[in-house]
Amino acid sequence: GIQVEQSPPDLILQEGANSTLRCNFSDSVNNLQWFHQNPWGQLINLFYIPSGTKQNGRLSATTVATERYSLLYISSSQTTDSGVYFCAVGMYSGGGADGLTFGKGTHLIIQP
Amino acid sequence: DAGVIQSPRHEVTEMGQEVTLRCKPISGHNSLFWYRQTMMRGLELLIYFNNNVPIDDSGMPEDRFSAKMPNASFSTLKIQPSEPRDSAVYFCASSLRGYNEQFFGPGTRLTVL
Numbered sequence: 001g002i003q004v005e006q007s008p009p010d011l012i013l014q015e016g017a018n019s020t021l022r023c024n025f026s027d028s029v030n031n032l033q034w035f036h037q038n039p040w041g042q043l044i045n046l047f048y049i050p051s052g053t054k055q056n057g058r059l060s061a062t063t064v065a066t067e068r069y070s071l072l073y074i075s076s077s078q079t080t081d082s083g084v085y086f087c088a089v090g091m092y093s094g095g096g097a098d099g100l101t102f103g104k105g106t107h108l109i110i111q112p
Numbered sequence: 113d114a115g116v117i118q119s120p121r122h123e124v125t126e127m128g129q130e131v132t133l134r135c136k137p138i139s140g141h142n143s144l145f146w147y148r149q150t151m152m153r154g155l156e157l158l159i160y161f162n163n164n165v166p167i168d169d170s171g172m173p174e175d176r177f178s179a180k181m182p183n184a185s186f187s188t189l190k191i192q193p194s195e196p197r198d199s200a201v202y203f204c205a206s207s208l209r210g211y212n213e214q215f216f217g218p219g220t221r222l223t224v225l
Binding site for chain 2: 030031033035041042043045048050086088090092098099100101102103104105
């Protein structure tokens with residue numbers, strides 16, 4: 001099956017710093033999502049981005065599908081950004097949606 | 113709009129007991145997914161349904177696990193008999209055909225003693 005690798009596995013930053021999280025995947029996909037798992041365990045949708053670039057406030061994401069990677073940018077970090085960031089990929093076949101394959105996540109800690 | 117609803121939020125049971133987890137997808141969504149999260153294996157897909165029909169159950173770990181979707185607004189994941197290694201957080205997610213993006217429920221934290 002498809003492999004998803006995220007880097008770095010852990011990241012500790014001071015409040016106000018910027019960061020870039022990377023997701024590499026081993027095969028073609030037409031579904032790529034970034035999630036934030038908060039300290040309460042909720043999986044929060046950040047981006048649905050199988051290709052291209054999107055921005056939402058201090059967060060932005062870019063996926064280069066032909067090179068099989070995606071990047072999540074966090075600017076001006078806040079303590080509430082702490083948690084685990086997951087990249088997940090899948091294929092949609094037209095007959096219906098397919099399940100997601102998750103990476104192991106990047107554990108981000110923002111210190112005040 | 114209500115998101116994906118899961119119940120119970122927490123379940124503690126003893127080995128050998130039957131456990132039933134419930135999920136209500138977002139209204140109008142026609143794909144439903146069950147995932148499990150553990151420290152050792154991370155987040156993994158167990159089974160998913162399109163239009164109430166099971167499509168891929170290759171992620172279901174053993175015959176002790178079964179899932180049903182009797183109608184478009186309800187699904188269950190059953191473990192019988194439960195074992196301590198089944199302890200995990202079980203997530204349900206749904207998506208709308210043609211839009212791909214999956215939305216997750218809050219999860220059920222299962223502890224099997």
